[in-house]
Amino acid sequence: MLVLLPPSEGKAPSGRGTALKLESLSLPGLTEARRAVLDELAELCAGDEEKAREVLGLSEGLRGEIAKNTQLRSAGARPAGEIYTGVLYDALDLASLDTAAKRRASRSLLVFSGLWGAVRVTDRIPSYRCSMGVRLPGLGALGAHWRTPMAAALPEAAGDGLVLDLRSSAYTGAWKPKGEVAGRTATVRVLHAPTRKVVSHFNKATKGRIVRSLLAAGAAPAGPAELVETLRDLGYEVEVQAPARAGTAWALDVLVNEVH
Incomplete structure (x- = not known):
């Protein structure tokens, strides 16, 4: 089973340990595309701060985030599962899972x-600010930048098992499962049961809980139909x-009665 997750806008601080080693990240087929984004992003943020803020779509109150991107190669790196925070990752709570x-x-x-295309939760990365919706002056729209290398790398990562796609819409354009892989892919919406309306905040929390439940149970559904029964x-x-x-x-709809 391969579970595709969105990142979080908010991130924990970089660590004090070893700096980023780009070649050590999973999915090595993405290395050159990662280097291209990393180089341009760091250069952009080390230059005109106002331009960087506009390109990254940051409010005035988030101007300080730009400094993160000037230190991407020197800041300490931590496992991605520790860097990403927010509602989904709080509900997933990787740190409290047992060893298995x-x-x-x-x-x-x-x-x-x-910035990275896609990483596993054990990949060590620094804290950063760069969403998939960013359009860099040189590389252009990041969603389009990632499309070709992702098309080569992701089917291999998916193997021959279930793909559970929990990404937000901003990230689905970077890779869309096709053909045989698409046939064993399941997407999830979270709906308020009484109204059948999509919920926002609780959507992320529920997706985090779903992933946690599957991991804790040791579930390994072979395909979408088996996933439905497992859930x-x-x-x-x-x-x-x-x-x-x-x-x-x-397409799976998970119904919830509480909306927080």
Whole structure:
């Protein structure tokens, strides 16, 4: 099972340990594309701060985030699972999983990123600020920048098992499962059960809990149909929109009664 996650806007501070080693990150086929973004982002943020703020789409109050990107090569690196914070990652709570579940997380979780393309939660990265929606002056839109290298790297990472796609819309454009891989992919929406409306904050928390439940249970559904049964066994209320034709993803709706 491969679980595709969005990053978080907020991130924990960089560590005090060894600096980034770009070549040590998972999915080595993305290395050159990562280097291109890293180089331009660091140069942009070391220059005209106002221009960098506009390119990164930061409010005046977040101007201080620009400094992070000037130190990407020298700042201490931490596992990505510690860097990403926020509602989804709080609910997932990787640190409190047992040893076996942590091993499963290291094999199955893949976090998408405007800067790194995608990383595993054990990959050591510094804190940064760069969403997939950014358009760098040289490289252009990052979603488009990642499309070609992702198309080569991600099918291999997906292997022959289930792909559980929990990414937000900003990150889905960087890689869309196609053909046979799409047929064993499932996407998830979280709906307020009484109204059948999509919820926002609770959407992230529920997705984090779903991933945690699967990891803690040692679940290994072979495909979307098995995932539905597994989630129901774990106590989730799931409605299924099976694909109308082969080679398209399954859409699952998880219903919740509380909206926080």
